[in-house]
Amino acid sequence: MKNPLPDPDNVTFQHALPAPDDSRSELLASLQREQKLINPKYFYDERGSQLFDRITRLPEYYPTRTEIDILSRHREAISEYCEAGCILIEPGSGSCEKVRLLLDELQPSAYVPIDISAENLRRAALELGREYPWLNVHAVYADFNQSWTFTDELPEGKRVVFYPGSTIGNLEPQAAVNFLMRVRYLVGDGGGALVGVDLHKSSDRLNAAYNDAEGVTAEFNLNVLERVNVLLDAEFDLKNFRHLAFYNRERQRIEMHLVSEQAQSVRCNGSHIAFTEGESIHTESSYKYTVEGFAKLAARAGLALERSWLDEDELFSVHYLEPAH
Ligand code: AVJ
Numbered sequence: 001m002k003n004p005l006p007d008p009d010n011v012t013f014q015h016a017l018p019a020p021d022d023s024r025s026e027l028l029a030s031l032q033r034e035q036k037l038i039n040p041k042y043f044y045d046e047r048g049s050q051l052f053d054r055i056t057r058l059p060e061y062y063p064t065r066t067e068i069d070i071l072s073r074h075r076e077a078i079s080e081y082c083e084a085g086c087i088l089i090e091p092g093s094g095s096c097e098k099v100r101l102l103l104d105e106l107q108p109s110a111y112v113p114i115d116i117s118a119e120n121l122r123r124a125a126l127e128l129g130r131e132y133p134w135l136n137v138h139a140v141y142a143d144f145n146q147s148w149t150f151t152d153e154l155p156e157g158k159r160v161v162f163y164p165g166s167t168i169g170n171l172e173p174q175a176a177v178n179f180l181m182r183v184r185y186l187v188g189d190g191g192g193a194l195v196g197v198d199l200h201k202s203s204d205r206l207n208a209a210y211n212d213a214e215g216v217t218a219e220f221n222l223n224v225l226e227r228v229n230v231l232l233d234a235e236f237d238l239k240n241f242r243h244l245a246f247y248n249r250e251r252q253r254i255e256m257h258l259v260s261e262q263a264q265s266v267r268c269n270g271s272h273i274a275f276t277e278g279e280s281i282h283t284e285s286s287y288k289y290t291v292e293g294f295a296k297l298a299a300r301a302g303l304a305l306e307r308s309w310l311d312e313d314e315l316f317s318v319h320y321l322e323p324a325h
Contacts, residue, residue: 011129016142016150017116023143028232028269031281036273040170040256040284041145042227043220044117049094051220058216060208063166066316067196071101071164074309074318079106081307081320082194087112087157089186091144091167096124098164103132110136110155116143151186159187164196164318169253169287173297176287180301184323193303193321199314200288203247210245210254210286218243221256224283234268244280252293256284291317299324 030037044052056064071078082088084107090099093113103111111128115121118141125139140150161183168176183193210217221243225236241258248255257280265272289297294317295305304324310317 005130007126008129008133010133010135011125011137011139013122013125014138014140014142014150014153016140016147017118024231024269027228031228031232031268031273036279036281038224038228038281038283039145040224041116041143042231043224043284044094045223045227045230046119048220048223048227049117049120051216051223053095054216055212055220058212058214060212061217062205062209062315063198066311066313067164067166067318068098068101070196070309070311070316070318071098075102075105077307078102078194078309078318078320082106082108082160082192083158085109085157086160086192087155088160088162089151089154090114090162090164092116092163092165093124094120096128099162100128100131102162103135108135108160109157110138112138112140112154114140114142114144114150116141148182148186159191161187161191161193161195163193166196166198166286166316168195169198169289170284171287172285173287176297177300180298180303180321183321184302187323189323191323192306193319195319195321197294197317197319198286198288199310199317200252200290200293201315203249205315206247206254206288207245210256211243215243217245217256221245221258221283225258228268232269234266234273236266236268240264241281247288252288254284254286254288255282256286257282289317291319294319 055061086108087110088108089112091114093115125137129137142150222238228234240261244257244259259280260275263277265274291308298321302324303321306322307320
């Protein structure tokens, strides 16, 4: 069906995606490593995004509802730190749900959603622009894991990066420091960052959140193989792999794997990838931090933790960071 509404003129689009070949060879190389890997960014195709949406509503998966609760409860204080008139930049904006909790109170002069899912980005930006006609929405279609060059074209104003959802937990700690250094450079001396971070806690609670009774997380994990099948013209059979997720306390991270149920050889990109029985593909790490641990991490990137907001049970945290002087 054609969209009967014209695009609102407070919404603009910018395209900054690298050539698709780059990401294909990166993905293939990661599957040929000693410990096979798939970057968790590949989870989020159409179906993967839908499954993740379902995860966020599962009784065991506390992060989303807890963060929403923190953002709503503290929107006034949060807005004082971010400041009205700021340029709010959200890498991996998805459906732009969480930013809605802040917009009315914060009154930023522009919102810059960045996402690698073109269709979702377009839909989400247009919807948001219609809902908030006073807001300048500048959508950027880009892979922020790879390049930040798009930032030359942003409107003027105090820049604040909004990075909710503990997405930063997907990065290895050193990569998280590198990410925060880029954030610091992007926002400059006068800017800031609002970052949502899942907290270290009991293994039982964490293990339950990634092994839900309904099996949605298992489906989400397995679905990444469908994506690989499309991107690399491969023949992974989902029935031959099973979901594994556990909290690695020593490294303070949830690990998700897909475990091969049998010895098998999978056709992939004109070649084959061999699995022994029980061999795994590491599909995701989700690092958990203490407030002190996260403050130290941010400090390594030249960012000072100005303020933290936690829920009562100390399950989740939202932090305002500023360049350290
Ligand atoms: C979107 C990376 C924050 O690590 O909790 C949820 C993704 N994976 N269940 C997380 C995820 C399995 C999620 N993040």
